[in-house]
Amino acid sequence: MHSLDLNKIGQQWIDAAAHKRQFKVLSMLDKSVILNPPFMEERVSGMANVCGIFLAFSGLTTNFHYGRILHNDHPNQNRELILEFKTDIEGKTMHAADFIKLNDKGQIIEMKVVARSPEAVKALGKAAHNMPFLLKLRISASKALINFYLKFRS
Amino acid sequence: MHSNQHTQVQSISQKWTQAIINNEFEQLKHLMADTFKFYPAHSEEETANPNSLINYYQCLAGHNKLHCYERNWYTNNSASIEFTIQFEAVSLLGMELLTFDNNGKITKCEILAQTPKAVAELRKLFNDGND
Numbered sequence: 001m002h003s004l005d006l007n008k009i010g011q012q013w014i015d016a017a018a019h020k021r022q023f024k025v026l027s028m029l030d031k032s033v034i035l036n037p038p039f040m041e042e043r044v045s046g047m048a049n050v051c052g053i054f055l056a057f058s059g060l061t062t063n064f065h066y067g068r069i070l071h072n073d074h075p076n077q078n079r080e081l082i083l084e085f086k087t088d089i090e091g092k093t094m095h096a097a098d099f100i101k102l103n104d105k106g107q108i109i110e111m112k113v114v115a116r117s118p119e120a121v122k123a124l125g126k127a128a129h130n131m132p133f134l135l136k137l138r139i140s141a142s143k144a145l146i147n148f149y150l151k152f153r154s
Numbered sequence: 155m156h157s158n159q160h161t162q163v164q165s166i167s168q169k170w171t172q173a174i175i176n177n178e179f180e181q182l183k184h185l186m187a188d189t190f191k192f193y194p195a196h197s198e199e200e201t202a203n204p205n206s207l208i209n210y211y212q213c214l215a216g217h218n219k220l221h222c223y224e225r226n227w228y229t230n231n232s233a234s235i236e237f238t239i240q241f242e243a244v245s246l247l248g249m250e251l252l253t254f255d256n257n258g259k260i261t262k263c264e265i266l267a268q269t270p271k272a273v274a275e276l277r278k279l280f281n282d283g284n285d
Binding site for chain 1: 229
């Protein structure tokens with residue numbers, strides 16, 4: 001198993017997310033990626049659905065920024081990294097971290113998000129449930145485009 | 155760096171988890187900086203009182219709900235330690251995010267978790283303990 005440069009991959013993801021480079025984000029996701037958002041009990045799977053959650057997240061929160069990149073040099077953990085982030089939702093600050101698992105190509109196959117405080121997580125869940133119509137529309141359009149992109153890519 | 159710093163962070167993180175696994179919670183105070191702050195996952199609380207953190211682990215131990223530690227990740231001045239807590243119907247996935255000062259003392263312990271139902275179970279555990 002070849003070694004991945006986890007710091008570099010983490011930084012690439014942060015840059016792509018910060019500059020909203022959607023194609024770069026897509027290229028860093030495995031087609032069957034799974035996401036466990038902190039405000040949902042269920043996991044979300046597939047590139048289009050996962051990107052839908054990212055878009056909702058980005059549309060509903062403000063001041064989103066990544067912090068530390070954590071990894072472990074142990075060979076058994078060369079496919080995992082942690083990205084810390086903070087964001088605001090309805091005046092509450094959410095502090096969170098992504099547990100990321102990568103495939104051999106360095107693409108993300110799984111992302112589990114842990115967070116605090118409970119009030120901020122609850123506010124995000126409520127906001128996602130009552131999402132503005134225009135954001136819903138934007139997400140549906142993006143999901144359709146991603147599905148088209150996947151068809152084209154395959 | 156900082157490889158010495160990295161090694162120090164790993165070694166102190168191991169002492170931290172060992173103290174918790176062995177129920178030697180008072181030992182944790184020796185690893186904390188004077189400016190230590192604790193941010194639990196189940197409440198809005200942010201406290202500078204080390205006893206608050208000790209009470210947290212004592213409460214979990216009292217309910218036989220000690221963390222099952224899994225994997226660790228590091229930077230030069232921080233460690234993240236993955237844990238799970240099994241409740242009857244749900245499993246909590248969590249992370250203790252420890253931040254260190256230049257002297258190798260822990261300045262912050264932030265606990266992040268999912269899912270919402272599991273965090274609610276955790277909160278219930280502490281509310282029941284305070285009844």
